Amino acid sequence: MERFSFIFLVAGIGFFVLAFVVSAWIPMLPVKDLQIATVAELASRVPIEFIELREEYPEAFQKAFGDVSDEEALAEALRIGHRAYIAEACWHCHSQQVRHWGNDEARFGRVSYPEEYHHELGMPPLWGTRRVGPDLAREGGLQSNDWHVAHFWRPTDVVPDSVMPEYPWFFEPDGVTPNRTGLSIIAYIQWLGSWNHQVEVNIENLPAIDAMYESPVQHPPAPARPQPTAEEDYDDYGGENY
């Protein structure tokens, strides 16, 4: 146990490989058959916010992405936005995982599940380890594009006590129009949490929305209501209005 070869082979290589098998390889098995979605696949479903972005900033949009379909423009925007999100270390102050405890679910929505991270932008996943700002895993659509534009320019204009940095380099020199990076990062954030809804979520599918949301506070079942017996006057219980 004090010889080089034993230490090198057993501790240096052996235990490391053992740990890799236990902590990395076995946890991979449940998801080994999941396809890694390409960015193009992710962009095949264009969020409404992205279309609004194109309509709000037609010239900047044209300059940034050229004459392409919405899907191709979104794919490009996701790549650039994701790149900027990493470069500016957004992921060191905003997590992208909703845990199944700590009331995360009540604040941020549905608990994260493995399938939603299996895409090219999840290599590696941007789970993060610190929340100076809120979690962004379900951020898409929570704020308007205008809110994001103003917020990236000067966060304190929107949230006075915010400690988020300003990002003037996301804008054209006019200080009003987001540039290619600015449009892209807004597109990326407005896309977060939207691509792998397991049910079609829209206003006509309320039961599906209901089923997605499970209250973190479990109420005890309501006590059984006393049923009027035949002898009792039906009106004692408020009649039909009961």
Add this chain to the structure above:
Amino acid sequence: MSESSAASSSPPSTQGASLPAELPLVNPALVKWHIVAGIVWFTIALLAGLFYSMQLLQHWPLPKWAVLSPGRIRLIHTNLIAFGFLANAFWAMLYWCVPRLTGQRVLSDVLGWVILWAWNLIILLTYVGLHLGQAQAVEWGETPVWVDPLVVVGAILIWLQFYPPIVRTKEKALYVSLWYFSAGMIWLGLTYIMGNFLPEYFVAGNAAGPLLGLYIHDLVGLFVTPMGWGMMYFFVPILLRRPIWSHALSLVGFWGLAFFYPLQGVHHFLGSPIPMFAQYSAVVSTIAIEIVVTTVVINFFMTHRGSGVSIGSNMALRWFWLGALNYFITCFQCAFQVTLTFQQVIHFTDWVVGHAHLVMFGVFSFWILGMIQHLWPKLTGRQWWSTRLNEWHFWLTAVGLGGMFLTLTAAGLVQGFMMMGLSPWIDIVRASVPFWLTRTITGLAIIAGHGCLIWNMVATVYSARTVKHVDMDYEPYEQYIEEPAGV
């Protein structure tokens, strides 16, 4: 216990080894320049930390340019500490310790200079790359993807340099420090390859997440920690002039670390979509290693027993002692904060930031600063220019770091309970500001202390008070291989 184990727990004598007469065992220039490079990166990293803390107070001190974006400065802060400061200092330490422990020179002095320049070029490229926004989304490994292969080359050069003397040594049983160095060097390469390449190119999402956790954890646990403990097992007996208290406990400590440490990576993502069996295994392993850690800490403090006065008089020992105390606090904290009960509250808060500072600064950087205290006079051939500046450095850093740890820990509890309690998010930020202000002030104290160190190091070089005799080969050994009376 100490008498029976004294012989085997002493670093081996090098006197029997045959050496080329013309070459000293250690090349002090390589030690010196790695320390200097480390201190330069350390300075930039400390300033980056200060600036970033000011962003959280809404006072960004730098121009609002993309290259100086606060987020990028934050990445520079952590990466320069890990690869610029700690790694450079550890290479210096290896150049000093390995030849003395093995009686063999490192492979090549030329290779040594190549490594010095290559390693620091890698750090420079990382630094520039992070400024230019080319970070990789691997925490503590944000090194741009095009620099990653160079880091692996750097690790291979380190193997080429330091494995030959360990393999060639005539000693049948290696001393404790060499166990840690032998394993730590290979672990660095394996960890880096695993963390920076697999999740970037091969696996996604839930399969990549555990690798990120393993990388963060192993970089600290399988590189920084073994190097740090190897360093302690070398310098503490030399400075105290007595052998390590228990050889058996050092064996338990090393093999416990080697077995349990790599199994814990997933505990950085508790509550994530990673399967719960993996999360539970990481929790159990983390609690298990605290038992092992306790044996190492007991061994350290029992070696110190009866010589508390040396902490007052010897600056290096004082740094080592405080670092070991912080190590105990850190690890004690680990055993609790890794439980799911604690995780609900403290994950995603400044508690974790405080913990990270206590580990990387309060333990390993303190030990390195202690090593610099011990080595700088030997390397420059000059006595420290000012002992008073050394005292200022110690107390400003120790109080600053201690205060930073306490304020961040308290902030973490406040933030955690407010997050759980569904307070409006901006209220959590507002509640954090007083803690963040305290943190910036403690950071200023640390930077002031660092200024004292730099001033003193430079002044020492130009000082006239020379050290009488620096023997690069045997000098420390002869003083303690013969056991002092009463041990």
